[in-house]
Amino acid sequence: MLHLTAGHVGSLVARRATVALTTNSARMASHGHEVSEAVDMSKPMYWDRREIPLPDKRYKDILTPADKSLKEKEKGPWGQLSNEEKLALYRLSFCQTYPEMNQSSSEWKTVVAGVLYCIGLTGLVIIWQTAYVSPPAPRSFDAEWQAKQVKRMLDMRVSPIEGFAAQWDYEKGQWK
Amino acid sequence: MFRAVFRLSSTGARCLVRSKPSISAPLASRCYSHGRVETDEEFDARWVTYFSKPDIDAWELRKGMNTLIGYDLVPEAKIVDSALRACRRLNDMASAIRILEAVKDKAGPHKEIYPYLIQELQPTLSELGISTPEQLGMDQL
Numbered sequence: 001m002l003h004l005t006a007g008h009v010g011s012l013v014a015r016r017a018t019v020a021l022t023t024n025s026a027r028m029a030s031h032g033h034e035v036s037e038a039v040d041m042s043k044p045m046y047w048d049r050r051e052i053p054l055p056d057k058r059y060k061d062i063l064t065p066a067d068k069s070l071k072e073k074e075k076g077p078w079g080q081l082s083n084e085e086k087l088a089l090y091r092l093s094f095c096q097t098y099p100e101m102n103q104s105s106s107e108w109k110t111v112v113a114g115v116l117y118c119i120g121l122t123g124l125v126i127i128w129q130t131a132y133v134s135p136p137a138p139r140s141f142d143a144e145w146q147a148k149q150v151k152r153m154l155d156m157r158v159s160p161i162e163g164f165a166a167q168w169d170y171e172k173g174q175w176k
Numbered sequence: 177m178f179r180a181v182f183r184l185s186s187t188g189a190r191c192l193v194r195s196k197p198s199i200s201a202p203l204a205s206r207c208y209s210h211g212r213v214e215t216d217e218e219f220d221a222r223w224v225t226y227f228s229k230p231d232i233d234a235w236e237l238r239k240g241m242n243t244l245i246g247y248d249l250v251p252e253a254k255i256v257d258s259a260l261r262a263c264r265r266l267n268d269m270a271s272a273i274r275i276l277e278a279v280k281d282k283a284g285p286h287k288e289i290y291p292y293l294i295q296e297l298q299p300t301l302s303e304l305g306i307s308t309p310e311q312l313g314m315d316q317l
Contacts, residue, residue, distance in 0.1 A: 053245050053278035054238040054271055075267045078305030086269060087312050093270035097314045098277040 048096045059095045067092055220252050227258035230265070237262050241275060250282045250289050253296035260297070264304050272306045277314070 039045070044056030063071065067088075073081065074089060081089070090097075139145060158164045169176045214222075226240050241259060244251055251259075256279055263272040276294075283289035294301070294308055301308065309315050 050278075050281055051245055052242050053274050054241050056238070074269055078264070078269055081269065081305070083307060083312050086273070086307050087314070090270045090273050090312075090314070093268075094274060097309070098281050099315055099317050102281070103317060 046095065048094070048101045050098070050101065055094075058093045060092045063092070220255055223251065223255045224258045227255065227262045229262075232262050232265065234266055234268070237266060237268070237271065241271075241278070245278050245282060250279055250286075250293070253293055256293065257297055257300045260300055260304060260306060263306075269306065272304070273309055273312070273314070276306075277309050280309070280315075 046055045046057050046059050048055075060067070070085060070088060070092075073085070078086075140149070154165055154168050156165075160166055167176050168174075223240070223244060227237070229236070237259070240262075244255070244259075256275065259275055260272050263269070263275065279293060280290040300306075
């Protein structure tokens with residue numbers, strides 16, 4: 001998920017941060033025990049992007065003799081190329097077709113599941129905390145105290161027009 | 177014309193009109209409210225001339241196409257035609273097919289644009305021997 005959302009066209013040159021690994025370029029240096037080469041970002045790179053139809057370099061760098069002869073045939077009339085040859089030429093230059101590039105994945109399901117899982121875990125932690133970690137609640141949380149507090153607020157006419165005391169029916173002595 | 181392309185991309189050309197169902201929209205080459213707005217015909221002519229350069233090189237083709245696809249419009253058939261002929265001069269069949277895929281992708285939800293373009297380009301496609309992505313089965317996954 002290294003792609004940035006492509007909104008700005010003018011920064012074509014600046015878009016060196018997105019990386020597509022090609023078949024011939026090696027993996028990023030991640031494991032200490034493997035010999036791994038880092039991608040040389042000073043050279044033109046290949047990437048499949050909707051807004052960059054023709055990347056800076058061809059996808060396949062190393063051409064087999066069959067590929068080379070196909071490339072020679074490409075210099076002649078294109079009507080003589082079969083459909084398979086045309087497809088082969090395309091795949092030499094490009095990794096994915098536009099439909100392949102644009103296809104959606106089910107990654108979002110994993111992401112949502114992961115998020116919900118983390119929230120659930122956090123919920124469990126909080127429940128445990130309230131049971132074992134939090135100190136006892138202050139006495140102003142007791143039901144009796146709260147009832148007296150509400151009575152005091154009503155006697156004070158707190159928010160009498162549209163708020164708290166407005167909901168209390170003073171004639172009948174009950175909530176509206 | 178080469179410099180013109182540079183100037184466009186370096187200023188970012190952010191003063192683009194919202195995309196309309198028509199093939200191309202008016203585009204100002206500078207963000208002036210008082211300046212002259214380039215007409216559609218001038219825009220098309222400029223791009224046709226760009227791709228018609230007889231000794232166009234691969235970089236210029238790539239730069240031109242990437243810039244063109246960056247605009248908020250689907251290029252006119254004559255621009256695509258000019259670009260396909262440039263691919264022929266460069267012996268690059270793969271890029272020709274890629275260009276067709278790209279303009280189809282540019283049309284987005286307006287599904288009627290691409291068939292129209294192909295219809296307009298059919299003489300060129302037959303002449304140069306370019307197959308459409310549909311003919312090669314590339315539009316299916």
